[in-house]
Amino acid sequence: MNIAFDMMGGDFAPLEAVKGLQIYLSGTSRPATIFCIGDEAQLKPLFDEYKLSGNSNLRLIHAPEIIGYHEPPTRALKEKPNSSISVGFGLLSKGMVDAFISAGNTGAMLVATMYTIKTIDGVSRPTIPTIVPKLNGATGLLLDVGLNVDCKPEHLNHFAILGSQYAQHILNIENPRVGLLNVGEEEGKGNQLCKETYPLLKENTKINFAGNIEGRDVFQDKADVIVCDGFTGNVILKLAESVYDVALNRNVHDDEYFNRFHYEQYGGTPVLGVAKPVVIGHGISNDKAFMNMISTAEKMIETNLCANIQQSFSA
Structure with missing residues (x-):
């Protein structure tokens, strides 16, 4: 090697x-x-x-x-x-x-x-993910987080497969659940991108689709892989980084959960x-x-x- x-x-x-x-x-x-x-x-x-x-x-x-x-x-x-x-x-x-x-x-x-x-043949666009620390101690994945700010439904469909493979082989999550980041849980919610992506994910036999995931559920255990366009993902990533900074500024040190937000825990992000x-x-x-x-x-x-x-x- x-x-x-x-x-x-x-x-x-x-x-x-x-x-x-x-x-x-x-x-x-x-x-x-x-x-x-x-x-x-x-x-x-x-x-x-x-x-x-x-x-x-x-x-x-x-x-x-x-x-x-x-x-x-x-x-x-x-x-x-x-x-x-x-x-x-x-x-x-x-x-x-x-x-x-x-x-x-x-x-x-x-x-x-x-x-x-x-x-890789068949992949419409490569993507970059970020690790999501969950409140229950588990680990999830969010993608894309900045490489593709403008996306089409087929891109998010491919991100779901890429994220599932990474979650399975690197994070050791068996049959990872995939969620579509949206403004509501019900099918049919969201902007045009989400409305057109939902049926693709629902019909994709290569993933375990769990439905829509709202922003308040990102750090919960409702999905192992959350897909979105790179613009939205990057906003969430930077917001999470700022929350970690706020915690430090408020003297919240040695907190088991917040410490998992530190970049050094993961080192880097792969290009999938x-x-x-x-x-x-x-x-x-x-x-x-x-x-x-x-x-x-x-x-x-x-x-x-x-x-x-x-x-x-x-x-």
């Missing part, structure tokens, strides 16, 4: 990336081979400091350029072929690694994914619907977040998630 790791992506890289790598290696007896992509001049001293130099599971790949957060993605990818993101996708597209993870420029990651990694595993991390990723990004990529490889998605769409 080979994973390409962008060591330069993130506000606190490469230090936190190196520390996350150390945590990962110390916590597993059978680590994957990690292709560490970045500026050797910055990485080698850190590898020495954290006693990673000489580790047989690490391959240092020199990439002297970095795509900044405010650079236009498409232009940056063309003008910086030796950036850590460009090099990482090059390794993935050539089959030298099985997955690629980065907390770098999100736009560049998404553009590079679309241009270098093929969309493409042929190979790509995981995008938060720009402020710390060592624990980077460690969890590696673990997510590892699990996607181990469970053959992309192959299972492909089989689901070809059946």
Whole structure:
């Protein structure tokens, strides 16, 4: 198992990336081979400091350029072929690694994914999900959360299949229930998109459709996978992040439920619907977040998630 790791992506890289790598290696007896992509001049001293130099599971790949957060993605990818993101996708597209993870420029990651990694046959549009912590302690999934702000009914229908596959193979939820985010529970409610999506989900034999889900039920246990357009999903995601910030500002610390909202618990979000595993991390990723990004990529490889998605769409 080979994973390409962008060591330069993130506000606190490469230090936190190196520390996350150390945590990962110390916590597993059978680590994957990690292709560490970045500026050797910055990485080698850190590898020495954290006693990673000489580790047989690490391959240092020199990439002297970095795509900044405010650079236009498409232009940056063309003008910086030796950036850590460009090099990482090059390794993935050539089959030298099985997955690629980065907390770098999100736009560049998404553009590079679309241009270098093929969309799985039958998938109308790839999507990005987010984890939903439920009040009963369970975990759910919400998608799309920003990649597709304008959607058609068939897109949401495909998101339901993609989310179900991820929930089943990565979150270990057997026969996950799918809900359509709407303004009411009754069939026929909502805007035109929801009205036209409902019958598609109802007739989709590849999912376990549970009907409409209202906003007040997002954190309840009425569905395991909630589908919506990326505009709505992103608003919910940012609102949830703000609620977590409010909790901290109100001195609500060490709360078992609110702590589950912290990005570091999940590391990153996968791009679902493409042929190979790509995981995008938060720009402020710390060592624990980077460690969890590696673990997510590892699990996607181990469970053959992309192959299972492909089989689901070809059946």
